[in-house]
Amino acid sequence: MQIYLPIAEVSVNAFLLLGLGGMVGILSGMFGVGGGFLMTPLLFFIGIPPAVAVATEANQIVASSFSGVLAHFRRKTVDLRMGTVLLIGGLIGAALGVAIFNYLKSLGQVDLLIRLSYVVFLGIIGSLMFVESLNALRKSAKGAPVPTRRKHNWVHNLPFKMKFRTSGLYISVIPPALVGVFVGILSAIMGVGGGFIMVPAMIYLLGMPTKVVVGTSLFQIIFVTAFTTLLHATTNFTVDMVLAVLLLVGGVVGAQFGAQLGARLKAEQLRILLAALVLVVCGKLALDLLLMPSNLYSIGTGGH
Amino acid sequence: MLRLVLMLILLVLPAQAEEVVADLSQDRVAITTNFDGSEILIFGAVKREQAVDDTAPLDVIVTVSGPSEPMTVRRKDRVAGIWVNTAAVEVDAAPSFYAVATTGPLTDILSETEDLRHHISINRAIRAVGAPEDVTDSPNFIQALIDIKLEDETYQTLEGAVELTDETLFSTRVALPANLREGEYATRFFLIRDGDVVDNSETTIFVQKVGLERLLYNLAHQQPLMYGLLSLFIAIAAGWTASAVFTYIRS
Secondary structure (H helix, E strand, O other): OEEEOOOOOOEEEHHHHHHHHHHHHHHHHHHOOOOHHHHHHHHHHOOOOHHHHHHHHHHHHHHHHHHHHHHHHHOOOOOHHHHHHHHHHHHHHHHHHHHHHHHHHHHOOHHHHHHHHHHHHHHHHHHHHHHHHHHHHHHHHHOOOOOOOOOOOHHHHOOOEEEEOOOOEEEEOHHHHHHHHHHHHHHHHHOOOOHHHHHHHHHHHOOOOHHHHHHHHHHHHHHHHHHHHHHHHHHOOOOOHHHHHHHHHHHHHHHHHHHHHHHHOOHHHHHHHHHHHHHHHHHHHHHHHHOOOOOOEEEEEOOO | OHHHHHHHHHHHOOOOOEEEEEEEOOOEEEEOOOOOOEEEEEEEEEEEOOOOOOOOOEEEEEEEEOOEEEEEEEEEEEEOOEEEEEEEEEEEEEEOOEEEEEOOOHHHHEOHHHHHHHOOOHHHHOEOOOOOOOOOOHHHHHHHHHHHHHHOOOEEEEOOOOEEEOOOEEEEEEEEOOOOOOEEEEEEEEEEEOEEEEEEEEEEEEEEEOHHHHHHHHHHHHOHHHHHHHHHHHHHHHHHHHHHHHHHHHO
């Protein structure tokens, strides 16, 4: 069934969009990532103009994250306190990120920079997680007790300590706020929610339990992407409501399934799957940069 | 002086011998939610007030042209092992849609000068002036633009698609694709003899979003904050509904 999208001004298959939304929704509920780093390139691929794809994707992430976070609220796996600290950092970071983005734009080649940062960050995070969770999995398979991650590193010697009861942490607010700022900057530049950076940062840097990480990440993503949606809608008029509805109907249903699937998997398995996914996307983007494109020419709308 | 010149010209030129009279099966295309392209039947006749010199055969060209817009064509090159956009040529105005239907091969029936004057072929319908100094082969960029647009059928060359009966009645069909832009689509008719345009006329197809499409488009542009908040509301409501439904199913 073909549907004409009023803002994107293209006609697309409605079932294809429902399917894509569902697939990304499952990943969202399972791993606590918004799925923007997967969905946005997919939307480009089916012919949605990039500006519309980025803006509408932000709107869809709001829906699937909200659906996912409710499931996590019921299981009490959302650390609201930690989420708020991360969010405050995130909004500051997003504002900084927009400024950096505009500066890079004035230098030209911002597209290349976005792609390169995708490859670099996805590559580093993906391989680190993959190796770490593979080791953890191997140790638990041998029957040896899984060593608890270091609970005391430099992170725990900073001032402004705060109790994060849900995460079982008593740490300074400085590291989570900095993580928020850093993710905010990256998400503004790369046009994603930032879950795929946030999740590993919470696990490895802050030492939060994996089960709490997913819900908390989703909680924070809702606000960042809602902010982004409004920004795009009011400045560029690029949010396509019809496209968003089709994507989010699939997305919210998928997120529910994803949250259930995630609850059944072990933390190590969950991490290794996310790592594999991140590496696949990274590999695809790297190949795009390295292999000769089938058509060297491309059309962009508008002048400079 | 000017009047004298005009009179002389009128005396020298023969009276218009052939005229084109044409119409469309529909001059309005409504883009609805399930819009999946539209086919326009274009037909007409050649009106003759007096006998004409018919040693050269008559040919008919019909063009349909969507709203023009500036575009940038970029070319990738390998820099330090990776493919990067290195060169770009700006096109001042290229139609978002262009179809040219003819009774025969365009280059055979139309002279280069007439093509230049009336901008009939796809190449001439695209307006590009100048290229940046670092680009020496701007025609390649224009050709690439045309190739890409021909590929996705927003540009169409329909040679031989116009049926001409007894050098009087003609008809053709132009398929407007599903990915149609809103706007006025200029439809032009040319009568050609011996490479020269004998007569031409023009009409317009109005392509407009209607119903929900119109409503959303207007809201997005006139009340952007409302539109953004509404989008967020839908997202939150959908997320909550899905969650509630799933909780209900499980309990």
